Amino acid sequence: MKIFKNYSIKNSLNIKSKAKYYVELYDKKDFNSFHSFIKKEKVPILIIGEATNIVLPDFYNGIIVKPIFNQFIFNEDQKTVAVGSSINWHEFVLKMIENNIIGYENLSSIPGSVGASPIQNIGAYGREVSDLIESVDCYDYIEDEFITFKNIDCNFSYRNSIFKNKNYIIYNIDFTTNSYNNFNLRYSTVQKFIDSNKIDLNSINAMDVSKIITKIRSKTLPDPIKIPNVGSFFKNCIVNKNIIKTDRFSLDDLIIWNADNDKSKIGSARLIDLIKDQLDNFENVEIYEHHSLVLIAKDNATQEDIIDFARHIIDKVYENFNISLEIEPSIIFN
Ligand SMILES: Cc1cc2nc3c(=O)[nH]c(=O)nc-3n(C[C@H](O)[C@H](O)[C@H](O)COP(=O)(O)OP(=O)(O)OC[C@H]3O[C@@H](n4cnc5c(N)ncnc54)[C@H](O)[C@@H]3O)c2cc1C
Missing domain, CATH: 3.30.43.10 (Uridine Diphospho-n-acetylenolpyruvylglucosamine Reductase, domain 2)
Known part of the structure; x- marks a missing residue:
């Protein structure tokens, strides 16, 4: 230590x-x-x-x-691989691809570490990390004890898990190596890319899919090394369609996916796009021009600048649609 x-x-x-x-x-x-x-x-x-x-x-x-845990150990019998929490997520995905393991390629180029991946159940292009995790090894620093959570006990859901706001240090994750035999190319953005680039699906491999995903991402998501950001600042919203206010915009203006029961998933980027011209200018933070869910910070931005701007967006979206946007990253207070 x-x-x-x-x-x-x-x-x-x-x-x-x-x-x-x-x-x-x-x-x-x-x-x-x-x-x-x-x-x-x-x-x-x-x-x-x-x-x-x-x-x-x-x-x-x-x-x-x-x-700082860097192990990467295959267990052939269990069909799993034990991965240290500090390994970079994208490097881990590339290692799985090198080892001919399918299922990870859609999560290519997500910034961050392996250890953080279950916290908000990272996801992209039709795949979530909860589809790939066997178990998560933690140390409870208050109780001074080790706990292993099987996938079913992690309570994974959209951008959520049992690990949020807990006293756990995740130091190892066991991932499955035999869950999938086919690529998941159903996501509409991926399909459009394949169609418009006339890609032959019969000759495609996991590395090709990974490169496609990385190309798609680079068009809409800024590289944090060049443009400071935390990815999507707001989650998509799960609400009952009946509560949405429609006096200024109609439901046809929104992106709506069917979720469970009577709830629908509403695309938050579109909500922000629609009210963008009602927003005030803030000195040190703005919305990224290619993706309305991404807030980008300028040189002197403080936590307060970023939260103030996020609150302003939340208020305007609420005023227009009666929908409360939820912040995705963890806001760390003193
Ligand atoms: C450009 C960009 C694009 C992004 N795209 C996506 C995307 O497509 N999909 C998606 O889901 N996310 C996306 N994100 C968000 C981010 O990549 C993920 O949340 C990632 O898992 C964060 O990893 P990290 O190591 O940086 O975590 P940190 O930011 O360091 O921490 C995030 C949270 O996890 C906790 N945590 C971190 N490590 C551990 C550990 N070992 N044990 C216990 N708790 C821990 C922290 O306390 C904190 O609450 C994007 C971010 C950026 C900047």
Whole structure:
């Protein structure tokens, strides 16, 4: 275990942020020392991966913890692979493709670490990580105990899981290696790309699908290294269609997918597109021109700037549609 004091935390929004303590954990044996350390310090604790989905304050008056676990071990009998939480997600996807394992390719190029993937059940282009996880190994830093969650016990749903706001450090995930035999190319954007580029589906392999997904993503999502962002700032909304206000816009103006029971999933990007001209200008944050769910931060942006702008968008969407947008990244308060 390594402990750093008053440490700058790199994050994809480029917010200038420091933590009272920054701690790196390298080994299961470090958890015990970490437990003793937090008992002594009695301050808030935040676990991070690559900080691509968090909105940090200027100063975090607590302990920011990064578990650094890099194992990648196949278990041929179980048809699983054990993967360390700090491995970069896209590098992991590429490794699965190299090993001829199907099912991961649609999740190519999602920023961040393997360890964060179950937290919000990352998903894209018709696949969610919950389709691929066998089990998740955690350390409960308050109870000082190890827990393994089987997939069924993770309570996965759209951008949600049992791991949100819990005292768990995820240090290993077992992924399945034999869940899928075919590619999932049904998502409309993927189909359109295949049609317009006249791609022959008979000669396509997992690496081709991965490259297609990466190309599609690069058209609408900014690279956080060049343009600071956290990806989609708002989730799509699950609501009953009957509650939607239709005096300014009609239901035909919206993107509506059928979800479960009497609820529908409403595309939040379209809601924001429709009210964009009603929004005030904010100095340090704006909506990305190619994707209305993405907020991009300018050089001096603070957490407050970003939250103020997000609240302004939420208010306008509510005023126009009677729909409450929900924020996707974790907002970290002091
Ligand atoms: C350009 C861009 C595009 C994106 N596209 C998508 C997309 O298509 N689909 C999608 O679902 N997401 C997307 N995201 C969001 C982001 O990629 C994911 O949420 C990713 O899983 C975050 O990984 P991270 O390591 O950066 O997590 P962090 O931002 O470091 O942390 C995110 C959350 O996970 C917790 N956490 C992190 N690691 C651990 C751990 N080891 N143990 C316990 N808790 C932990 C943190 O406390 C925090 O609450 C995008 C982000 C960007 C910037």
